[in-house]
Amino acid sequence: xxxxxxxxxxxxxxxxxxxxxxxxxxxxxxxxxxxxxxxxxxxxxxxxxxxxxxxxxxxxxxxxxxxxxxxxxxxxxxxxxxxxxxxxxxxxxxxxxxxxxxxxxxxxxxxxxxxxxxxxxxxxxxxxxxxxxxxxxxxxxxxxxxxxxxxxxxxxxxxxxxxxxxxxxxxxxxxxxxxxxxxxxxxxxxxxxxxxxxxxxxxxxxxxxxxxxxxxxxxxxxxxxxxxxxxxxxxxxxxxxxxxxxxxxxxxxxxxxxxxxxxxxxxxxxxxxxxxxxxxxxxxxxxxxxxxxxxxxxxxxxxxxxxxxxxxxxxxxxxxxxxxxxxxxxxxxxxxxxxxxxxxxxxxxxxxxxxxxxxxxxxxxxxxxxxxxxxxxxxxxxxxxxxxxxxxxxxxxxxxxxxxxxxxxxxxxxxxxxxxxxxxxxxxxxxxxxxxxxxxxxxxxxxxxxxxxxxxxxxxxxxxxxxxxxxxxxxxxxxxxxxxxxxxxxxxxxxxxxxxxxxxxxxxxxxxxxxxxxx
Amino acid sequence: xxxxxxxxxxxxxxxxxxxxxxxxxxxxxxxxxxxxxxxxxxxxxxxxxxxxxxxxxxxxxxxxxxxxxxxxxxxxxxxxxxxxxxxxxxxxxxxxxxxxxxxxxxxxxxxxxxxxxxxxxxxxxxxxxxxxxxxxxxxxxxxxxxxxxxxxxxxxxxxxxxxxxxxxxxxxxxxxxxxxxxxxxxxxxxxxxxxxxxxxxxxxxxxxxxxxxxxxxxxxxxxxxxxxxxxxxxxxxxxxxxxxxxxxxxxxxxxxxxxxxxxxxxxxxxxxxxxxxxxxxxxxxxxxxxxxxxxxxxxxxxxxxxxxxxxxxxxxxxx
Numbered sequence: 001x002x003x004x005x006x007x008x009x010x011x012x013x014x015x016x017x018x019x020x021x022x023x024x025x026x027x028x029x030x031x032x033x034x035x036x037x038x039x040x041x042x043x044x045x046x047x048x049x050x051x052x053x054x055x056x057x058x059x060x061x062x063x064x065x066x067x068x069x070x071x072x073x074x075x076x077x078x079x080x081x082x083x084x085x086x087x088x089x090x091x092x093x094x095x096x097x098x099x100x101x102x103x104x105x106x107x108x109x110x111x112x113x114x115x116x117x118x119x120x121x122x123x124x125x126x127x128x129x130x131x132x133x134x135x136x137x138x139x140x141x142x143x144x145x146x147x148x149x150x151x152x153x154x155x156x157x158x159x160x161x162x163x164x165x166x167x168x169x170x171x172x173x174x175x176x177x178x179x180x181x182x183x184x185x186x187x188x189x190x191x192x193x194x195x196x197x198x199x200x201x202x203x204x205x206x207x208x209x210x211x212x213x214x215x216x217x218x219x220x221x222x223x224x225x226x227x228x229x230x231x232x233x234x235x236x237x238x239x240x241x242x243x244x245x246x247x248x249x250x251x252x253x254x255x256x257x258x259x260x261x262x263x264x265x266x267x268x269x270x271x272x273x274x275x276x277x278x279x280x281x282x283x284x285x286x287x288x289x290x291x292x293x294x295x296x297x298x299x300x301x302x303x304x305x306x307x308x309x310x311x312x313x314x315x316x317x318x319x320x321x322x323x324x325x326x327x328x329x330x331x332x333x334x335x336x337x338x339x340x341x342x343x344x345x346x347x348x349x350x351x352x353x354x355x356x357x358x359x360x361x362x363x364x365x366x367x368x369x370x371x372x373x374x375x376x377x378x379x380x381x382x383x384x385x386x387x388x389x390x391x392x393x394x395x396x397x398x399x400x401x402x403x404x405x406x407x408x409x410x411x412x413x414x415x416x417x418x419x420x421x422x423x424x425x426x427x428x429x430x431x432x433x434x435x436x437x438x439x440x441x442x443x444x445x446x447x448x449x450x451x452x453x454x455x456x457x458x459x460x461x462x463x464x465x466x467x468x469x470x471x472x473x474x475x476x477x478x479x480x481x482x483x484x485x486x487x488x489x490x491x492x493x494x495x496x497x498x499x500x501x502x503x504x505x506x507x508x509x510x511x512x513x514x515x516x517x518x519x
Numbered sequence: 520x521x522x523x524x525x526x527x528x529x530x531x532x533x534x535x536x537x538x539x540x541x542x543x544x545x546x547x548x549x550x551x552x553x554x555x556x557x558x559x560x561x562x563x564x565x566x567x568x569x570x571x572x573x574x575x576x577x578x579x580x581x582x583x584x585x586x587x588x589x590x591x592x593x594x595x596x597x598x599x600x601x602x603x604x605x606x607x608x609x610x611x612x613x614x615x616x617x618x619x620x621x622x623x624x625x626x627x628x629x630x631x632x633x634x635x636x637x638x639x640x641x642x643x644x645x646x647x648x649x650x651x652x653x654x655x656x657x658x659x660x661x662x663x664x665x666x667x668x669x670x671x672x673x674x675x676x677x678x679x680x681x682x683x684x685x686x687x688x689x690x691x692x693x694x695x696x697x698x699x700x701x702x703x704x705x706x707x708x709x710x711x712x713x714x715x716x717x718x719x720x721x722x723x724x725x726x727x728x729x730x731x732x733x734x735x736x737x738x739x740x741x742x743x744x745x746x747x748x749x750x751x752x753x754x755x756x757x758x759x760x761x762x763x764x765x766x767x768x769x770x771x772x773x774x775x776x777x778x779x780x781x782x783x784x785x786x787x788x789x790x791x792x793x794x795x796x797x798x799x800x801x802x803x804x805x806x807x808x809x810x811x812x813x814x815x816x817x818x819x820x821x822x823x824x825x826x827x828x829x830x831x832x833x834x835x836x837x838x
Contacts, residue, residue, distance in 0.1 A: 049688070055613075055795035056561075056605035056804075063605075065563045140558075140574035145567045192607055206616075207606055208795050209787040210690055233690055235785050239672055243687040244785075247679045250688075400798060403563055404555030436567045 046230035049250035053234035055208030060191040062141035074510035077181030077196030085502040103167035115218040129186025143179035167456035173421040199225025226517035256489040258316040275501040278419025281371040285479035288441040289411040296355035303348035304385040314373040322482030330503040335468030348388035361393040369399035370414035440479030535817040546809040560799040621788040625773035628711035640723025659717035671783035688785040715769040722765040726758035760827035767823035
């Protein structure tokens with residue numbers, strides 16, 4: 001059992017922020033050195049032009065999905081913790097975290113004196129209600145999946161306690177999920193009110209058009225929220241977004257197209273910020289459906305894909321090669337010793353012959369909805385597979401309805417994963433036998449057992465070992481063909497200061513407007 | 520208004536209402552054929568079966584489709600368009616803002632393009648088959664042939680990025696005065712004008728040339744009227760009917776068909792609003808927007824008919 005507490009000192013900018021030394025995981029690392037030498041300048045009106053907003057967007061955090069609403073949530077609301085750029089934890093509405101019972105019970109001490117935008121004071125009760133709303137039987141929350149392992153929750157004074165069905169060393173990471181913004185009384189009365197404890201109050205909410213914010217005067221943390229006001233303009237068209245940045249109408253944009261990023265970065269007064277994250281562009285095979293239930297056929301396809309070429313041509317170099325697991329070095333406890341699978345047509349041919357496939361076309365379903373450049377990637381894959389004698393055929397699917405009709409339904413399809421905060425969460429989401437989104441139908445009792453073992457393992461070295469074994473197993477037997485990890489590519493006006501690459505998400509994990517300032 | 524005109528008009532309106540009903544049924548059927556439903560679209564990749572089921576139950580998606588349609592219809596007939604399934608916002612509220620924006624853009628584009636098109640048409644007639652006529656035809660045909668987003672990008676690049684004369688995004692903010700709003704929509708208006716000009720201009724030219732063959736035009740020329748006066752005072756009123764039809768068709772396009780221009784210039788109009796909700800299978804909003812669009816078409820077409828009737832003595836005074 002261990003405990004860390006970080007009291008605001010008033011002087012240190014990052015005084016509040018510390019790291020979880022959960023279960024002794026990161027013991028001794030209780031604070032982060034200031035990342036910027038310059039003291040932030042207050043004031044100004046910041047304008048963000050973002051792709052990924054629709055007129056249908058709701059302010060209800062439970063129903064938040066696309067990029068714009070993710071950034072909107074970061075403005076008006078806060079979670080108990082944030083995952084730090086280096087993979088540690090920043091304490092936000094939770095002041096400290098303590099585990100007991102071997103990681104089966106977690107106690108979050110709620111920060112005192114934090115005000116909601118409606119003037120009420122944050123209590124542990126609000127936290128409890130929020131978590132209940134996201135996890136009870138009636139929940140329609142996007143966070144329901146990560147709340148599954150919770151057995152019970154309770155409040156004692158200013159301590160919020162979560163009891164799990166099985167021990168997990170990663171619970172604080174799960175509760176840092178962006179959906180889990182604390183709302184007064186859990187947002188039960190009006191989930192779409194947009195009232196939270198965030199540094200900015202939402203003043204105008206026109207979904208799909210713009211969201212405007214002004215500084216919340218009673219915000220508790222002086223190290224965030226430097227602008228007097230900011231607004232998010234929804235600019236879904238790539239060219240329009242680029243033009244808005246170039247013409248000075250917005251100060252920052254997200255999702256710069258890899259194809260134009262190089263040209264664009266040369267424009268004066270503008271910088272391009274590529275950030276390596278955990279997102280990956282993949283092809284998923286159902287390992288329980290013929291012909292993909294044959295390990296040799298899967299390996300043949302894995303060897304027949306030219307990863308370097310894809311990173312070069314599909315991502316224009318803004319990314320890194322994948323290794324048929326969802327994990328890369330942006331995750332804590334990544335095992336870098338797993339050998340990288342190389343493009344090897346001879347091996348592909350060997351495995352294809354060993355699979356005894358009858359030569360009928362292997363159909364890969366693709367849509368531009370899967371990821372930007374999916375059709376190009378599939379075409380490259382088809383060419384290299386054919387060179388190995390594998391009869392890969394592409395079936396183009398409509399973008400509309402792709403996620404509901406093709407992905408996770410058809411046995412071989414293009415897909416995208418945004419990644420998760422920790423390995424446990426990623427594996428639990430999509431590789432556990434019982435996972436809802438097990439889009440490779442990977443069902444392996446040994447793998448499941450290792451996952452649970454790692455979750456409860458207190459020794460970091462042993463955990464890393466287990467994760468390494470799991471990675472090797474997926475790499476060899478899984479249904480995931482992961483050719484590449486993409487980068488987030490954001491564009492900035494050079495007068496925006498304080499940019500900090502954050503592998504957890506685009507736009508500094510949604511905090512651009514919260515953590516930057518005008519020089 | 521004579522009884523015959525009244526009868527014609529009331530027939531048109533009754534027909535229009537029936538068309539609206541048919542359109543609402545068609546739109547509903549269409550949204551049912553689309554794959555997936557609103558619950559899946561909202562939760563996307565993060566949908567667990569339980570969350571999906573809870574959301575479906577809350578949104579009333581477990582009712583049979585026919586029940587949902589008639590529930591919606593009876594509410595709509597009472598003037599209640601309901602709330603959006605996706606974000607719980609009142610549809611009438613959020614749509615009225617969008618509709619105002621769309622009408623503002625359409626009216627501004629029409630105010631520029633209609634007089635310009637008719638004027639250019641008249642000019643083309645006067646100089647028919649000479650260089651001004653050929654120049655007008657060539658330029659307007661060129662602008663209608665270029666896809667509107669390319670036109671938009673080119674104008675945006677030159678005017679907003681290079682010259683910085685106008686803003687590249689046309690987002691309207693509360694508190695903008697009329698002048699600011701006009702500045703914000705200047706670029707989309709230019710693009711839309713280019714898009715609709717040729718059609719109206721060429722119809723004006725063709726209709727008037729047709730009338731110019733008539734004997735009374737010769738009479739007007741013989742009594743010494745100038746060429747432009749002849750065209751404007753004698754040919755134009757008789758050619759008005761086909762011109763009005765084309766103008767109305769283009770105005771209807773300006774209201775319902777400009778989603779590409781809206782996307783390029785980030786203009787918060789009805790088009791993007793509808794497309795977003797179709798993508799999310801938000802049926803009540805799609806229904807409401809569909810009704811508005813259908814009404815616009817029907818009203819403008821009825822208006823064109825009425826103007827044609829009023830302008831034509833043979834229809835005004837039937838034997």
